Amino acid sequence: MTSENDETAWTSEEKLRLYANKYYPSFFVGYGSGYSTDGAPLVGYVNHDDYVVLGNQPNFTRAVPTSSIWSYSTIRSLNIMVNRIEERMGSVLTNEAKNHWLGIAKFFRAMEYARLVRTYGDVPYIDREVGDTDYDELYKPRDPRNTVMDAVYEDWRFAMTNVRTDDGDQYVNRYVVAAFISRLALYEGTWQKYYYKNNSRAQKFLELAVEAATYVMNSNRYDIVTDYRSLFTSKELKGNKDMVFFRNYDAAVGVTHAIASYGNLQESTNNGPTSDLLKAYLLNDGQPWEASSMAGANNFDLENMIKTRDSRFEATFYSKPELLNRGSLYYVNKFIPREVEMLVKVDGGAMPSDFTGDKNETDAPIIRYAEVLLNYIEAKAELATIGGPAVSQDDIDKTINKIRNRPLAQEAVSRGVQKTAPMNLSALPVDPSRDPDVPALIWEIRRERRMEFAFETFRLEDLKRWTKLEYMDNTLNTDLLSGGWVNFPAQLPGELAAKNVNILSVVDLNGNEIVYNGTNGAAMVGFYKNQNNKPRLPFLNLPNVNPYLTPVGINQINEYAIRGYVLQQTEGWPQN
Template identity: 30%
Template sequence: MKKTLLKHISLALLLTASLSACDVDRIPETQLSDPAFWKTERDLQGAANFLYTYLPGLPNTDDNWSDDTYARAPNGISDGTRIAPATDGTYNNSYQLIRAANNIIEKAPLALNTGVAPATVDRYIAEARFFRAWGYYTLFQRYGGVPLILSVLKENSPELFAPASTREEVIQSIYKDLDFAVEKLPTPTQLGTANYGRISKTAALALKSRAALFEGTRSKFHGYGDYKAHLSISLAASKAIIDSKEHDLFASYYNLFQLAGEGRQNRENILVKQYGVSTSEIVLTHAAARNLENGAASPTRNLVDSYLMTDGLPIEKSPLYKKPTVSTEVFSNRDERLSSTIMRSGDSYIGTNPIFSVSVLAFQLTGFLSKKYFNTDDWTLQRSNIDGVVIRYAEVLLNYAEASYELNESISDADLELTINKLRTRGKIAKLTNAFASANGLSIRNEIRRERHVELAVEGFRYWDLIRWKTAEVELVKPIIGNFFFKSEFGTATAVKLTADNYILVQEATFRRFDPAKDYLWPIPINELALNPNLKQNPNW
């Protein structure tokens, strides 16, 4: 399926290369003439394939917005220095995706006139509605209420000058699209190996679970709306995936992000962005290894210290923890996901330096190097075909656990066993129970959040979690601190600032700020406000 889907995506890119960058994004009538195009299933599939190009690519550097990773320069979102931009690629790209999805939703029924089965037409409309929901969720996270455009617009359409819809209107539109997709899409089993990579019923459920958890917890901690309604939706969607038995955890956490974790045999993957067929048959590639080695997203001490000891206790409580004297001791008696996420001495590294010893501080400013998607052969080739994970089953388990807890302010040991403890077992650490938490003075809420923190590390979740929990104002104003400075290993060639207790100080707290009166929403691009006088800027921007 990878070869077929990628080739069709390549064709779709050629067909749609002349898409306008404006918000209307009209497809020229001479390019895809309705009578000539919307006739066969192949036509519908070709149009739908273009939507897959909007899935996020690699490497994922979104955690640079948070306290978990740092690049080679300050990040304006993370440290609060950004200003409202004239344009925003995310805003424009999301509406381009929405426009392309609307076009399929409106035009696909034309294929009924040439004998294409209604179920087939509905399937591709369902894919389009999934991607429309994806586009609106991307906007919703950032800007809150945005204009809802649910049809293909013309230059004189009144919707071009419509005000933003409310948060509730946008999230309900997302739910409605995903409900249609859940009803009409095939299961992963029905897709099989031949159609691996296409949107499935469980992918639609997973996105619904994600979106509803975001709005449910955001409304709970920010104090608006009916948070229980959204959390109930997230819980039900997550449970439907669990009960489907379509997915399970992959045995190796490390291999989830390597070629060994690709394809239908890895039932943890719910949705991936597929890359090139092979190094000899290139369609689409990424350069995650090169970018990570050059410091695109270097993990921080905040992330590393979040990993538990093997006894299930945090480092500040566990008798197993000893302050490291050499870099390898950072990983001693720890959750195995740490050594699968962060490069350690002895790991395979790069062509010019085959065995990793310690981070190069001129590039990896924190003294830590992310290991997900890092592959030595790919570094040498300067391109990689490893698929990018977009949604995986582990997230669904975490969504279920958190939604359950936040609905009830408690969670049963049975539900912890169903969710959190499956992840802990893979990490080879002690299980979490209510009795264990009570005996050790642990907060169940914090432990559920910790589990999410480490399981989904460097995958782009941390910033949005801080936003919805309303803890960004606490966490993002702290200094960015890196690894312990092991002088015998790091040497003295690179001058670095250190804390009083000898950790690498990457960015001081005096250079970080977060304004809760404005920074929980992103600024609407200024050009969009000029184009639509009824569109209002988010508060205090």
């Protein structure tokens, strides 16, 4: 074992690489590590309109906390990295290596600042190492979000120009950089358009998102070649062309996770899909259920939905109503391999040990090519509404239609699953449930994201950047408290028991709620709703409450004041 200090750590490129390696687990969470699931899919994000939770729905912050503020430890660490490369490694690194590693540092720094402004809006911008007695810098006022994001934009530009196109297996390269820029610049562009209503700044970031996505798309390194579920359940994603970047798990080196265990069809969960999400899936004719002429379009029985809905539906949910999912009765099995499901549910075998506890070894997608394609088409469509060129059918074909044409698993085909019809720009679906504020094309692009990323980590951030948290208001959207369609007499007759009187209920397609009273079991057919499910507390249009941005704590405001500085509260929260 050896130890490094600030005097010995900057003498070779390999030591610089080791320094940069520490950022990977925090920026590329994947499925987490061990039992830690913060930032991971399935269980790391449950507060949005895709999830119904048994009992009280998660609430938004409604009051300024006593103590809470941002952390700048990562920013400080990255500023040190930039400084040491520039000041101490001139004779150690070639000019190419120097610019590559500066690009890596600035890429990570830009990612962290983008995260900070997504959370808080205005934040202090610091791009140098700060000493512990430099109070003017330590307690500097919050800079405007636009000032911070202009600096982030420049870091992105530098990284896209200077990071190596190949730095070795499992290391960040220029394509990974560009893929993340397509994600983060899309976020900022749509935030500027919908929240700040600043179209000129929206254009700046949306054009960068298109440019970054185009760079990845034109590389011919990536493709849509894998069936949907295998993207999330493979023990080896190396070489998979659907992956721009992934996180490798290997018990031999002590790196495992627990995400597959949370969906292994043996573990119970209180979280499941809302009726709202289930209704959003397209039929395989490319139409929403209310507009489709397909037989069974308005039949939400699980077996029928598997045959008639977009193929991602079958790949996401277990094929029968399942009591292990108490929130919805539809069990999310997107993260468990088909062969394990077959072993446990059909063959009656024992669960393999590596799909229990925190022993999971399935690799985690970090950023997929499908996301790059959807980032591209959304940014193009948004630009078209503020003076940019119109979206073409070719744009649709090389993005949404390419994704819809991904291979189907043989198990899915045997269940009657079909590929969804291509989107036709001249004949977009006429969805009677479309938000009238959203153009039809953008509405369908957003639907595509919802199907593609169900139970991953995007939905809440998407709703925020579109300024559409109203979709999560239980008063405005009653489909958020109910789950999957169940025929209780036929599928789960054992639940029609005294224990569920005045607890079990169903909701029909007209929104009528039928509560089980002990004698009306034959009527218990509809979207399952537990009477213990309670809505979110109001969070919209409340004075001094802004669910889109996070407040800082009273203690921190007071600490600034004691030292003679002023810390402004986050926009939309009380300033005293």
